[in-house]
Amino acid sequence: MHKEVNSVGLTQTKYFTIEDKIVLESGVEFGPIQVAYETYGTLNDNKDNAILLLHALTGDAHAAGYHNEEDKKPGWWDDMVGPGKAFDTDKYFVISSNMLGGCSGTTGPCSINPQTGKPYGLDFPVITIEDAVKVQKKLVEFLGVKKLIVAGGSMGGMQALEWSIANADMVDAVIIIASTSRLTAQGIAFNAVGRNAILSDPNFNNGDYYDKEKQPEKGLAIARMVGHITYLCEESMHNKFGRRFQYSDKPNFDFNIDFQVESYLAHQGQVFVDRFDANSYLYITKAVDYFDLAQKHGSLKEAFSKTNARFLVMSFTSDWLFPTSQSKEIVQALIKAGRDVSFCEIESPCGHDAFLLEFETQTKIVKSFLAKGENNG
Amino acid sequence: MDKIQDSLHLNYSVITENIEQGAKVLDLGCGSGELLKMLVDKKHCTGCGIDINQNNVIESIQKGLSVVQGDIDEGLKEFLDDEYDYVILNQTLQSTEKPDYVIEEMLRVGKKVVVSFPNFGYWRVRFYLFFKGRMPKSKMLPFSWYDTPNIHLLTIEDFSDFCKERNIKIKKSVYIKRGQISKNPFNRILTNFLCEEALFIIER
Numbered sequence: 001m002h003k004e005v006n007s008v009g010l011t012q013t014k015y016f017t018i019e020d021k022i023v024l025e026s027g028v029e030f031g032p033i034q035v036a037y038e039t040y041g042t043l044n045d046n047k048d049n050a051i052l053l054l055h056a057l058t059g060d061a062h063a064a065g066y067h068n069e070e071d072k073k074p075g076w077w078d079d080m081v082g083p084g085k086a087f088d089t090d091k092y093f094v095i096s097s098n099m100l101g102g103c104s105g106t107t108g109p110c111s112i113n114p115q116t117g118k119p120y121g122l123d124f125p126v127i128t129i130e131d132a133v134k135v136q137k138k139l140v141e142f143l144g145v146k147k148l149i150v151a152g153g154s155m156g157g158m159q160a161l162e163w164s165i166a167n168a169d170m171v172d173a174v175i176i177i178a179s180t181s182r183l184t185a186q187g188i189a190f191n192a193v194g195r196n197a198i199l200s201d202p203n204f205n206n207g208d209y210y211d212k213e214k215q216p217e218k219g220l221a222i223a224r225m226v227g228h229i230t231y232l233c234e235e236s237m238h239n240k241f242g243r244r245f246q247y248s249d250k251p252n253f254d255f256n257i258d259f260q261v262e263s264y265l266a267h268q269g270q271v272f273v274d275r276f277d278a279n280s281y282l283y284i285t286k287a288v289d290y291f292d293l294a295q296k297h298g299s300l301k302e303a304f305s306k307t308n309a310r311f312l313v314m315s316f317t318s319d320w321l322f323p324t325s326q327s328k329e330i331v332q333a334l335i336k337a338g339r340d341v342s343f344c345e346i347e348s349p350c351g352h353d354a355f356l357l358e359f360e361t362q363t364k365i366v367k368s369f370l371a372k373g374e375n376n377g
Numbered sequence: 378m379d380k381i382q383d384s385l386h387l388n389y390s391v392i393t394e395n396i397e398q399g400a401k402v403l404d405l406g407c408g409s410g411e412l413l414k415m416l417v418d419k420k421h422c423t424g425c426g427i428d429i430n431q432n433n434v435i436e437s438i439q440k441g442l443s444v445v446q447g448d449i450d451e452g453l454k455e456f457l458d459d460e461y462d463y464v465i466l467n468q469t470l471q472s473t474e475k476p477d478y479v480i481e482e483m484l485r486v487g488k489k490v491v492v493s494f495p496n497f498g499y500w501r502v503r504f505y506l507f508f509k510g511r512m513p514k515s516k517m518l519p520f521s522w523y524d525t526p527n528i529h530l531l532t533i534e535d536f537s538d539f540c541k542e543r544n545i546k547i548k549k550s551v552y553i554k555r556g557q558i559s560k561n562p563f564n565r566i567l568t569n570f571l572c573e574e575a576l577f578i579i580e581r
Contacts, residue, residue, distance in 0.1 A: 310443070312438075328447075331445055331455075332454070332455035333455075335445070335455040335456060336455050336456075336457070338457075338460075340425075340443050341425075341443060341445060342425075342434075342438050342442075342443045342444050342445060343434075343444075343445040343446050343447070344431060344434045344435060344438065344446050345431065345446050346431065347431055361435070364435055364439065365435055365438055368438045368439040368440075368441065369438060371441065372441045
């Protein structure tokens with residue numbers, strides 16, 4: 001049994017189904033949609049102490065605690081979620097759900113299409129961050145929440161921004177970590193390489209591979225390897241691996257895994273294949289690429305003029321995938337729109353991954369930011 | 378160090394006294410947010426702070442303030458004209474890279490601007506350079522020439538000239554002499570000699 005004092009303990013993924021079709025940003029009507037979610041803490045009588053956590057590219061609903069007593073690893077944001085932690089489950093009702101298009105319980109391309117009795121594959125409609133938020137809104141309403149705080153890192157931050165604009169009357173506060181209002185061309189380029197790796201895998205079979213003997217594992221693994229390069233930075237790679245060899249102290253003079261960094265990437269790719277679906281990777285990276293608040297609302301200032309929340313924005317010095325300059329763009333637009341905003345660039349050598357690692361500094365900042373709302377509320 | 382603390386606190390209370398209840402303030406170089414917190418608590422001010430240092434920003438946020446990490450030398454582009462009742466630059470003017478630009482930006486964004494700085498025309502500073510022949514150090518200017526953040530030191534006279542040249546109105550001036558508010562600032566030349574610190578409220 002995991003008995004850490006500040007753990008939420010054993011948790012369970014639950015499911016909720018939206019029976020009616022929803023209209024996606026593309027205009028396509030889609031449904032039914034099942035949503036996988038977890039909750040920690042208790043919703044108060046006013047139904048206004050909720051925090052919705054929004055996961056990054058490949059996350060899932062399991063943000064904190066353990067699923068069973070043998071579980072080795074807790075949920076993806078366990079460092080930040082629990083009694084007395086940044087997202088304090090003694091005070092807040094914390095909700096986390098798997099994103100639309102994902103492969104961890106929420107309807108996605110690997111789900112069964114009720115019309116054909118087979119997985120959707122590429123018949124799954126193209127989805128956007130806006131669509132993901134629409135689905136989360138249904139979940140939150142189903143849970144009875146009236147007011148909430150939204151928080152997320154990376155792609156989760158994009159969803160949090162979308163929440164603050166699309167559901168301005170519900171959102172009191174927004175926490176945006178290592179995120180952006182639109183990906184750079186460089187970011188899109190890396191996602192494109194990942195998608196190309198999947199699409200050109202001979203086992204991809206136009207997305208129809210679920211009942212086949214061979215899966216597009218190579219392509220998905222390469223996509224993940226590319227992704228991992230973007231989550232680190234030169235300094236963190238140097239610190240972790242340097243130029244060290246994996247198996248000996250001299251080169252092997254062949255094309256097998258020789259360097260430690262190669263071994264690391266291969267391992268990350270392999271582990272990923274076991275937990276993620278290639279089609280989901282295509283759909284979700286595309287949703288990230290399409291996200292562009294300025295384009296959608298005329299300007300970022302215009303977009304944020306529609307919000308009613310206070311904002312906390314954090315970035316990390318060594319993050320070149322979601323660089324500080326992009327967080328500053330958000331902050332400046334929020335100031336222009338007259339919104340209450342705090343911003344901190346946290347010193348870290350961990351690259352984009354810092355948002356999942358540098359939890360001590362983030363805890364200090366998030367706690368104080370949330371406490372301000374508690375005093376005023 | 379205590380003297381510095383005292384003089385800072387005097388500084389804070391002078392600023393706090395001169396700002397109206399409920400004013401909207403922007404504190405540039407807000408440090409760990411002490412002054413801003415005082416303004417929020419005692420004068421129910423709203424507003425925000427800017428500081429370049431991560432730890433200062435965190436400490437300010439921990440005080441419940443809204444603070445943005447940033448470099449004031451980059452200007453205040455994101456702020457609208459006349460958005461704030463007061464823009465404050467407390468003990469920081471002399472360490473900005475472009476003091477003239479920073480003041481112009483403050484006057485654009487604030488209806489009124491509060492500026493305070495250590496007076497390099499203070500007699501002790503002058504005597505230090507005159508007799509010792511070395512860059513002056515004091516409790517308010519504790520740094521060596523090679524590590525000082527104070528790259529644009531100025532005197533009360535310099536600042537008055539600057540305001541005159543740029544048609545900036547000085548609404549109020551407070552001078553600090555040996556840790557106390559100078560009761561009767563005789564004439565400016567003497568004040569420039571006798572006071573270690575000056576605080577101005579200016580507007581356009």
